[in-house]
Amino acid sequence: MITITINGKNIKLDEPMSVLKAAGKAGIKIPTLCHHDALETYGGCRLCVVEVERMPKLQNACTLIAADGMVITTESEVISKVRRGILELLLINHPLDCPYCDKAGECELQDLVDKYGPTVGRYTEIKRKVPASHKDEIFVRNMDRCVVCTRCVRMCNKVQGASAIDIIGRGNKSRMEPFSSASFNCEYCGNCLSVCPVGAILSRLYLHSFRPWQIDREVETVCSYCGVGCSVVVQVRDDSIKRVIPRFGLGLNNGLLCSRGRFGYEYINSEERLKEPLIRKNGKLEKSTWSEAIDFTAKKLTEIKNSHGGDAVAGIASPRCTNEDNYVFQKFMRMACGTNNIDSVSRMGFASAQKYLEDLLGQGVTSNMISGVKNADTILVVGGDPTAVNPILGLAVREAARNGAAVAVIGEAKGLEKFKTLKVVPPVFREAELLESLLSEVAEAKDPRNERPAVDQGISQLSGGSAGVDTGELKKILLDGKSIS
Numbered sequence: 001m002i003t004i005t006i007n008g009k010n011i012k013l014d015e016p017m018s019v020l021k022a023a024g025k026a027g028i029k030i031p032t033l034c035h036h037d038a039l040e041t042y043g044g045c046r047l048c049v050v051e052v053e054r055m056p057k058l059q060n061a062c063t064l065i066a067a068d069g070m071v072i073t074t075e076s077e078v079i080s081k082v083r084r085g086i087l088e089l090l091l092i093n094h095p096l097d098c099p100y101c102d103k104a105g106e107c108e109l110q111d112l113v114d115k116y117g118p119t120v121g122r123y124t125e126i127k128r129k130v131p132a133s134h135k136d137e138i139f140v141r142n143m144d145r146c147v148v149c150t151r152c153v154r155m156c157n158k159v160q161g162a163s164a165i166d167i168i169g170r171g172n173k174s175r176m177e178p179f180s181s182a183s184f185n186c187e188y189c190g191n192c193l194s195v196c197p198v199g200a201i202l203s204r205l206y207l208h209s210f211r212p213w214q215i216d217r218e219v220e221t222v223c224s225y226c227g228v229g230c231s232v233v234v235q236v237r238d239d240s241i242k243r244v245i246p247r248f249g250l251g252l253n254n255g256l257l258c259s260r261g262r263f264g265y266e267y268i269n270s271e272e273r274l275k276e277p278l279i280r281k282n283g284k285l286e287k288s289t290w291s292e293a294i295d296f297t298a299k300k301l302t303e304i305k306n307s308h309g310g311d312a313v314a315g316i317a318s319p320r321c322t323n324e325d326n327y328v329f330q331k332f333m334r335m336a337c338g339t340n341n342i343d344s345v346s347r348m349g350f351a352s353a354q355k356y357l358e359d360l361l362g363q364g365v366t367s368n369m370i371s372g373v374k375n376a377d378t379i380l381v382v383g384g385d386p387t388a389v390n391p392i393l394g395l396a397v398r399e400a401a402r403n404g405a406a407v408a409v410i411g412e413a414k415g416l417e418k419f420k421t422l423k424v425v426p427p428v429f430r431e432a433e434l435l436e437s438l439l440s441e442v443a444e445a446k447d448p449r450n451e452r453p454a455v456d457q458g459i460s461q462l463s464g465g466s467a468g469v470d471t472g473e474l475k476k477i478l479l480d481g482k483s484i485s
Contacts, residue, residue, distance in 0.1 A: 001013070001014065002014075002016065002067070002068045003069070004068070004069070005072065006028055007028060009026060009028070013066060016065055016066065017065070018063065018064060019064045019065075019070070019072060020032065020048055020061040022066045023061065028074060031048065031112055031115070032047050032048040033045040033047055033108060033109065033112070033147055033197050034149040034150065035048065036195050038155070038195070038248055038255055038256075039151060039155060039158065040154055042149070042154065043062055043063040044148070044150060045147070046060060047083055047086055047087075049061070049079060050072050050073060050074050051072065051078070051079060052064070052070060052072050052073075053070070053072075058078075058079065080116055087113050087116055087118065088122070091118070092121070092123045092125075092127070093127050093144070093172065095144050101142075102202050102206075102207055102208060103199030106212045107197070107198055107199060127144070128172065128173070129144065130142075130144050136188075138188055138203060138204055138259075138263060139188075139190075139203065139204065140201075141176075141201055142199060143175040143176065145198045145200045146175050148175070150176070151196060151197065152176050152192035152200075155195050156191070156192055158402075159395070159399075161395070161398040161399075162185050162186060162187045164186040164187070165192060176200070187258075187415075189256070190203065190259065190262040194246060194256075203243075205263055206242055209242065214237055215235045215242065216238065217236050219233070219234045220232075220250070221233075222251075224320055224321065225258075225260040225261055225320065226389060226390045228252070228253070228390050230252070230256075230261055230392055231246070231247070231252070232246055240269055241268050244257075244261065244262055245262070246262070252371060253392045256395060260391075276289070277292075277293035279292070301336075310337055310339040313333070313341065314339065314343070315332075315333040315337070315339070315343075316343055317330065317342060317343070319345065330342050373397060374396045374397075374403070376405055376485040377404070377406065378478060378481025378483065378485070379397055379400055379401075379407045381397065381407065381409045381410065381411075382411065384411060385414055385416065386413070387414075387415025388414070394416070397419070398416070400485075401416075406422075406477045406481065407419055407420045408421060408423075409423045410425075410426065410435075411431070421477060422477060424469055438474060438478075442479060
């Protein structure tokens, strides 16, 4: 147990942590620009300086590990003067264009200057000028506003794993840019946008369309683009969706989103969306009321069922709908229409391998919780690229690889190319054959715990072929793993 005192308040800690984190747990806010809970510690902005008894100078709260008996002060005249001086240096080159900048109202630098000052700048030299970048259709980069906190770099390199952003230049000419061909590595997830404390990185999709304080309400919901179930916050103004953002600490995605979840909302407000049902009359689609459309559909379904039986009717479910919507849909098709002919386009990718895994493990996507994937020491990816299909799950696989996990890929997974340990590409439509052979070989091998795998029941009936692929190295990776996803 570690006991420290912050601003006269005794705080007990169960484990070692930084003074900044300890203060946060006690509800004491220490200002910072470079620190973010989702990123590794950087210690660059120096705004989190605190006084510690028996230490000769101010200390960075983000890099100082709390020790038993520490007495810490987070606010004093000396500390305020230092913070004011740091902010004044940042404002030498930072443009004072708050009325124009879209970040105004949620800008961390703006809030800090409002609290600590300065109110007047003493430096008169010409400010640094970096032309705004308008190279892509989603992001606008204004490096004039960059405070070199490196949050975007750490997010892109250490969390997203794309390595599309780095520090360009030296000294007061430093800025965050995609360097050389790295811009082509950008996955347009927008996670750099979430952590940028100023208006250096903005989204073109809502540029100059609203101010943060003009939002009427926020709605917490779940993204429906894939089956991961990321939590998002939908910001609404005048009954129109203005922005979709994540929230750190909310949901299994913990503040991270992919490009679809963050930017794929414009279709909701599209003028091309149908606002009323259409019925084809005399070969031409004509507008109708909902009552008329429902009556027409019910009549046609009844006629077909009575004339040809329920099997003449089929339903196609949308993967974009929620689980609840699709559950009601299949219930309607089975109970009302009397048919089991229900399908979805989402099942077509590697269908045979997925069906085999469903029969074997009970589920065809993953045998582990998403939160547990990052802690596995061996990961087997079959028939797809999780960074493309389920991007947040893909980030968990990348994190596990950075932590030393072995990642074996059966098929193609471009997003895991830098993180894979082994890749095996079986012939088309022979994935299930490879999996059967692999399972047979693993079951016949001696388990490290001197136990036989529970799934070896009926193993002798499995195919002896391996789809023409050498599975020796793949089998070794799986046998060496203690925690496999």
